[in-house]
Amino acid sequence: MRIFKFIAIALIVIGLSGCSSKFKTYNGPEVTHVVVNKGARKMYLLHHEKVLESYKVELGFAPVGHKTQRGDGKTPEGTYVIDRRNPNSDFHLSIGISYPNQADRMQARARGKSPGGDIFIHGQPNKKTGTGPDWTAGCISVKNREIEWVYAMVRNGTPITINP
Template structure:
């Protein structure tokens, strides 16, 4: 009986990375690359803002796999990964048809697997703009974003 009480007490103390959100719907995500900021909006009202890290070559639109750039343009949140190597992650629908055509026109692969994610689970001491083209926030912030932003949400990434 004591073990059951102790076990239930310990599970009550653990903190889950999966939060719930009951506020206004996030209708759009805007990432301003030049300011290194991301905004979660309900129509025109900013609900939350975050400082972000970008790809290791942050200037310009992602053109092909391995260029280290974060895409620019309009995309959708199209998937989520609760078991990500980066705490939690939500996928961005890059590449679109235009991105694919542009990369193929020069004989390259446009790449993919662009996410908004937390910090890596296996590394520390990361400096600014360290991703391979993704958008990174602090882990606690990613927990909020993961709960607030639903699949199908519009993401606009500006230069």
């Protein structure tokens, strides 16, 4: 009888572990603004003035200063919006930031350069390539279990302010 009880419990545990997913459901207060403070390496999800969550972040490999061109390794600074989602990201999950805006494009064009693009908040690489402090090409990175909640909580159209 004891062996049957053990087998039943083992099957339940195995069955429940298969139910876990990287797609979380969030039913709390709306995230009305995302704020990233690059110098402090922190990201805050806000409902108006109230901090709902905060995360330690990793940035572009050249973290000081505003992104001005493709390949400079900088994370942009300024106010943008969350504009897209990638459930099949090479970095677990990712949400897109609307960089470059019109001013970014004009400034880069005046220098004869491309402003770059494809800036995201994302998790860790699916393939063990670069990690460590400030390893991205200009994106904002959090742990995989954290991007799962960020992905669930932050909607497209949410403003994001990235401070120096």
